[in-house]
Amino acid sequence: MEKRIAFLFLAILSSVCLLAQGTIYPVSKYRSADNPLYWKNKPPFPGYWQQDIYVNIEASLDDSLNTVDGKENLVYYNNSPDTLHELYFHLYQNAFQPGSYMDDEYKDNKVITNFGRYEKQGLGTTVSSCIEDGNAVTPEIDNTMMRIKLKKPLLPNSSVNVQLVFRTYFDNGSMRRRMKMFKHDGVTQYDGVHWYPRVSVYDRKFGWTTDQHLNREFYGDFGTFDVS
Numbered sequence: 246m247e248k249r250i251a252f253l254f255l256a257i258l259s260s261v262c263l264l265a266q267g268t269i270y271p272v273s274k275y276r277s278a279d280n281p282l283y284w285k286n287k288p289p290f291p292g293y294w295q296q297d298i299y300v301n302i303e304a305s306l307d308d309s310l311n312t313v314d315g316k317e318n319l320v321y322y323n324n325s326p327d328t329l330h331e332l333y334f335h336l337y338q339n340a341f342q343p344g345s346y347m348d349d350e351y352k353d354n355k356v357i358t359n360f361g362r363y364e365k366q367g368l369g370t371t372v373s374s375c376i377e378d379g380n381a382v383t384p385e386i387d388n389t390m391m392r393i394k395l396k397k398p399l400l401p402n403s404s405v406n407v408q409l410v411f412r413t414y415f416d417n418g419s420m421r422r423r424m425k426m427f428k429h430d431g432v433t434q435y436d437g438v439h440w441y442p443r444v445s446v447y448d449r450k451f452g453w454t455t456d457q458h459l460n461r462e463f464y465g466d467f468g469t470f471d472v473s
Contacts, residue, residue, distance in 0.1 A: 338369030361416030
């Protein structure tokens with residue numbers, strides 16, 4: 246029986262700490278007045294703001310199915326002067342499937358695409374459960390973008406908790422993607438990136454960034470990640 250060894254390179258590290266001026270700041274201290282690198286302690290100009298996030302993920306790789314199953318707990322802090330009525334998330338892996346916006350782009354450029362077995366089924370990242378502040382909600386998904394309409398408005402200087410249960414599929418179709426699997430000397434290797442639902446950025450210039458993923462670069466919030 247072939248011995249299979251899996252390597253999952255996390256895009257974010259487990260139990261992240263912030264290292265500054267010789268001092269280690271654990272995840273619970275990111276928003277602290279003692280953290281010299283926290284933006285509120287050194288804003289670049291008066292009136293500046295950016296959102297904060299705390300993300301806790303428990304995930305496991307199943308190398309018999311080539312999937313990652315995870316539970317994500319997000320605390321989203323609204324530091325903006327605006328009242329928010331929704332949250333948006335990126336499901337980047339949904340770009341690599343028939344009928345996606347990226348597939349349309351490939352067709353427009355007359356690029357022939359071969360899809361893997363999961364890609365053919367439209368399986369990139371699926372969300373099976375979504376709970377907002379203790380209430381079950383049904384998200385709206387448009388290919389690589391997921392919208393959650395909040396049960397109650399998120400006021401300035403307040404936060405909301407969102408819990409997600411998700412599964413992300415590895416595949417090896419012909420579309421260029423950073424999350425992929427392949428064999429090398431008989432060993433299956435997994436390269437993992439953006440395998441979890443990632444909250445979109447809400448900023449002072451654009452509001453919510455809701456662009457579909459077309460294999461361009463990424464834009465994300467600073468924050469704290471605790472991953473196992």
